[in-house]
Amino acid sequence: MTTQNAPASMYRTTEGLGVWDHKGKVAAVGVGHSPTARRWDGTTEHTLGANSILALRRAIEDAGVSPDQIDGLVLDPVTTTGAHWEAGNAIPMDVVNAYNPTDDPLDGIAKLSAEWILKNMPELTNVKFTMYGPGCMSHAIVVAAQAVGSGQTNTCLVLKGWHNLEGRYNQAGISAADEVSGTYAIGPGRTIWGPPGCYGTALQFAEYCRRYGKTHDMMAPFMANSRRNGLMFPEGYWAQHRPEELTPEDYLAARWIAKPASLFDNDIPIMVSAAYLFTTAERAKDMKQKPVYILNHASSRGTSRSLTPTLDEVQAETGSTGRKILEGAGISVSDISFENMYDGFALFHQFHIEGLGYRGMKFGDALDFYQTDISIEGPNPVLPSGGNIGSGRSRFWMHTDCIQQLQGRAGARSVTGVKPEIAVSGGPMPMGGNFTVWSASPD
Amino acid sequence: MRPFRLPSGQVIDETTATPINERGIYLAILISFDIDGTLDVGDPPGVLTMEMVRRAQEKGFLIGSCSDRPISGQRAIWEQYNIPIHFAVSKHQLPEVKAQFEAEAYWHIGDREDLDKKYALEAGFEFLWPDEAAEMPWFVSEDSHGDP
Numbered sequence: 001m002t003t004q005n006a007p008a009s010m011y012r013t014t015e016g017l018g019v020w021d022h023k024g025k026v027a028a029v030g031v032g033h034s035p036t037a038r039r040w041d042g043t044t045e046h047t048l049g050a051n052s053i054l055a056l057r058r059a060i061e062d063a064g065v066s067p068d069q070i071d072g073l074v075l076d077p078v079t080t081t082g083a084h085w086e087a088g089n090a091i092p093m094d095v096v097n098a099y100n101p102t103d104d105p106l107d108g109i110a111k112l113s114a115e116w117i118l119k120n121m122p123e124l125t126n127v128k129f130t131m132y133g134p135g136c137m138s139h140a141i142v143v144a145a146q147a148v149g150s151g152q153t154n155t156c157l158v159l160k161g162w163h164n165l166e167g168r169y170n171q172a173g174i175s176a177a178d179e180v181s182g183t184y185a186i187g188p189g190r191t192i193w194g195p196p197g198c199y200g201t202a203l204q205f206a207e208y209c210r211r212y213g214k215t216h217d218m219m220a221p222f223m224a225n226s227r228r229n230g231l232m233f234p235e236g237y238w239a240q241h242r243p244e245e246l247t248p249e250d251y252l253a254a255r256w257i258a259k260p261a262s263l264f265d266n267d268i269p270i271m272v273s274a275a276y277l278f279t280t281a282e283r284a285k286d287m288k289q290k291p292v293y294i295l296n297h298a299s300s301r302g303t304s305r306s307l308t309p310t311l312d313e314v315q316a317e318t319g320s321t322g323r324k325i326l327e328g329a330g331i332s333v334s335d336i337s338f339e340n341m342y343d344g345f346a347l348f349h350q351f352h353i354e355g356l357g358y359r360g361m362k363f364g365d366a367l368d369f370y371q372t373d374i375s376i377e378g379p380n381p382v383l384p385s386g387g388n389i390g391s392g393r394s395r396f397w398m399h400t401d402c403i404q405q406l407q408g409r410a411g412a413r414s415v416t417g418v419k420p421e422i423a424v425s426g427g428p429m430p431m432g433g434n435f436t437v438w439s440a441s442p443d
Numbered sequence: 444m445r446p447f448r449l450p451s452g453q454v455i456d457e458t459t460a461t462p463i464n465e466r467g468i469y470l471a472i473l474i475s476f477d478i479d480g481t482l483d484v485g486d487p488p489g490v491l492t493m494e495m496v497r498r499a500q501e502k503g504f505l506i507g508s509c510s511d512r513p514i515s516g517q518r519a520i521w522e523q524y525n526i527p528i529h530f531a532v533s534k535h536q537l538p539e540v541k542a543q544f545e546a547e548a549y550w551h552i553g554d555r556e557d558l559d560k561k562y563a564l565e566a567g568f569e570f571l572w573p574d575e576a577a578e579m580p581w582f583v584s585e586d587s588h589g590d591p
Contacts, residue, residue: 038486241486242486242516244512244513244515244516244519245513245515245516246513246515247513247514247515249514249515250513250514250515250516251513253514253532253533253536254511254513254533255511255533255534255535256535263511263533264513
């Protein structure tokens, strides 16, 4: 079985498509996570592949299905954005051969194929549909939702794994190569020769502050709130390893990475995998957990005129994305109980929620909004998952949180200021990402 | 044991933290510790143990941490080990430490060329890698016969 990237036709990228054909007919039921770690420790037991198998098995168990009921697998084969394997580094073949390898010895260590998963999960005897949603969990979710909705698979596992290696992010492998093709080297965060990854967002944020008369300091309540929420996320890195707050004093004392983006506006790369079990709304009724229905998925594919998008381009794109999210779900923004838009980099979260129009926000409103009660106990919860700030770089806490909140399984992190009925999550970038509308009921 | 020469040229052959300067005033030596990759409680763990740090503190050195960890998190570590500190700052705040404390010498110990050595030297601190620091007399207990 050769797994392909999802075709462009599976993504809903334009406005005017109307309500999604499969609204309320696809549901998330099971959730599974691996433990987190800062970096791979080199052991067989803690590889990316091992973490991913564990997450998948936990999702299956959580949903209460038998493995042979599963007929689909959607995942992202790329498992890092900056922990690239150094070409000259020896590959630990004892680790590779402890599993059933594919032709690529790094498969299961620094990348992940559907073939590797199926070779190492013999209990998945009935998987007939595999597809890649390359980019992050946000991609994989919309691909899986579309696949279940259109009948390509009935009960589908959705997986995202992350590896992190010894050394600094974006400073090994291709990032340290003397020669790379095209404009790769000068893109933010790609190599040690170019600007830091947060450079583009920092430029947009600087212009945002200038245009609307805001300051970087106004981010502090949002950052503290996000870490607070993350410390109530037992699956997350900070909760598991370093349960420390990020106070306004901490945030404001951080050094600049690309002013006005500071150290804590960037997330911490980690090892972790997560998996969800999606199925049809009909099948979900008989499973172990409460179904969380998908009302819509929408994708952003913005293009900028230059290497770094301008604030105007970002706002035009997030505004369009917000309209697509609502249109396809057949809801208005006032129907949304809470938002879990992406935050890694922290300085672009407000672009996402302003584009969505969360709680009536217009462009330029979010930093003032952050000065109000944005806690999970209040009427206007912002990022109750805590996102990457709260739990480490995974790009999936926001999705897990939506599912758990709507299932009533978010524990100490449960939103109490609003009734959790409809939520939206997605990302990563304001100029390009994939977004999902989740609901406690199918209509 | 390594000979310990202050920037002023004065050689210290004892483990005291309070040499007498030319004005007859006792001045402490200030030591700034990075955490991750430097202290054994760091991630990754470093070679300097909290017990070694405690010895330096008990001898009267001015000690504190300078790390990329949140300041509140740095303080929490010191509180957890019940080691009183004089400062906890972010990487770029060593100049403020130097301005705040008058000391005979200022040292920063860290494991990164770009984030420890560079910032330390720019701030006018002396710099030591963790394995170099571990051999300094600052961390030797009075009855250890030179074993740190």
